[in-house]
Amino acid sequence: MNDRIVTVFGGTGFLGRQVVRHLCQHGFFVRIAARHPDQGNRLFALDEPKLHSVAVDIHDERSVADALSGAFGAVNAVSLYAEQGQETFHSVHVQSAERVAAQAHRAGVERLVHVSGIGADATSPSLYIRKRGEGELVVRAAFADAILVRPAVMFGLDDAFLTTILKLLGRLPIYPMFGHGLTRLQPAYVEDVAEAIARVLQGETHAITYECGGPCIYSYEELLRDVAREARLKPMLIPIPFAAWYALAWFAEMLARPPVTRNQVELMQVDNVTSPMMPGFGELGISPHSVEEILQRMLRRHSLV
Numbered sequence: 001m002n003d004r005i006v007t008v009f010g011g012t013g014f015l016g017r018q019v020v021r022h023l024c025q026h027g028f029f030v031r032i033a034a035r036h037p038d039q040g041n042r043l044f045a046l047d048e049p050k051l052h053s054v055a056v057d058i059h060d061e062r063s064v065a066d067a068l069s070g071a072f073g074a075v076n077a078v079s080l081y082a083e084q085g086q087e088t089f090h091s092v093h094v095q096s097a098e099r100v101a102a103q104a105h106r107a108g109v110e111r112l113v114h115v116s117g118i119g120a121d122a123t124s125p126s127l128y129i130r131k132r133g134e135g136e137l138v139v140r141a142a143f144a145d146a147i148l149v150r151p152a153v154m155f156g157l158d159d160a161f162l163t164t165i166l167k168l169l170g171r172l173p174i175y176p177m178f179g180h181g182l183t184r185l186q187p188a189y190v191e192d193v194a195e196a197i198a199r200v201l202q203g204e205t206h207a208i209t210y211e212c213g214g215p216c217i218y219s220y221e222e223l224l225r226d227v228a229r230e231a232r233l234k235p236m237l238i239p240i241p242f243a244a245w246y247a248l249a250w251f252a253e254m255l256a257r258p259p260v261t262r263n264q265v266e267l268m269q270v271d272n273v274t275s276p277m278m279p280g281f282g283e284l285g286i287s288p289h290s291v292e293e294i295l296q297r298m299l300r301r302h303s304l305v
């Protein structure tokens with residue numbers, strides 16, 4: 001049991017809320033920081049004395065500083081998948097990431113975990129991947145011992161990844177694939193990534209980068225066939241060129257909740273697998289769950305078995 005406070009920026013998100021739970025299980029007190037704290041109140045039983053929800057916009061220096069006051073640790077799990085107005089990849093993944101790191105340093109926070117993504121690269125031609133790479137660099141410049149966690153694409157019971165695939169496979173007799181379905185993926189279970197972050201906060205003291213990927217690497221087509229087999233579906237998978245997806249995503253982004261974004265299309269063009277040179281789940285003593293294990297639970301939840 002420890003009484004140390006960890007502020008989780010994005011603590012109401014898909015990954016963030018699991019991070020909050022795992023930190024609590026490790027005995028931390030958690031400050032859930034997001035723009036809509038009522039979300040936190042709904043997601044967690046806030047009569048739980050270890051949890052406290054605060055309204056924070058990471059674009060706003062004052063609210064970031066307040067959220068970090070007296071904290072032992074901080075996790076930045078804020079996302080932006082489609083740019084909209086002032087919310088750009090640069091403003092969120094670079095400027096605000098730097099703001100969180102600088103304010104954490106100023107507040108005397110001992111450990112900072114910055115959540116990035118596999119393949120983050122400041123020299124990439126893809127705007128999103130480049131901004132994730134630049135974000136890592138500015139975070140380390142502002143907080144030298146920041147720990148970077150790069151998850152592969154994540155799945156979980158309430159995810160947008162496998163759930164969408166499952167629903168579409170169930171509804172569409174013909175399933176449009178990204179390109180020829182050759183992109184390699186190593187999906188990671190969101191709870192394993194959350195546990196990795198909790199363990200890192202508990203033990204790690206120096207700058208290190210973890211890459212967190214699941215136990216299996218699939219081509220996108222193999223993954224679709226695997227999910228379809230588990231759900232006892234027999235879809236016809238049709239390759240669709242990336243250029244066509246890109247055009248579709250451009251129009252889709254005009255919607256309030258775009259079903260596909262150009263950023264997602266770009267990400268599906270590059271392999272999303274961990275480097276064997278980088279530490280990951282193994283070094284943290286975590287044996288990651290497979291897609292198949294969690295899929296059975298998802299199928300029951302969606303009454304598909």
Ligand SMILES: NC(=O)c1ccc[n+]([C@@H]2O[C@H](COP(=O)([O-])OP(=O)(O)OC[C@H]3O[C@@H](n4cnc5c(N)ncnc54)[C@H](OP(=O)(O)O)[C@@H]3O)[C@@H](O)[C@H]2O)c1
Pocket residue numbers: 009010011012013014015016033034035036037039056057058059076077078079080115116117118150151152153154155161
């Ligand atoms: N999901 C994946 O498969 C995946 C894979 C690799 C890496 N990642 C990375 O993992 C991290 C978490 O992703 P996720 O999928 O869990 O994201 P998510 O579900 O979209 O959650 C985002 C969280 O950030 C908060 N947020 C957004 N803008 C904010 C702002 N301006 N100020 C404060 N809070 C803000 C949101 O709450 P409010 O809207 O209430 O503010 C929410 O709590 C991101 O860095 C993402 O790039 C995700």
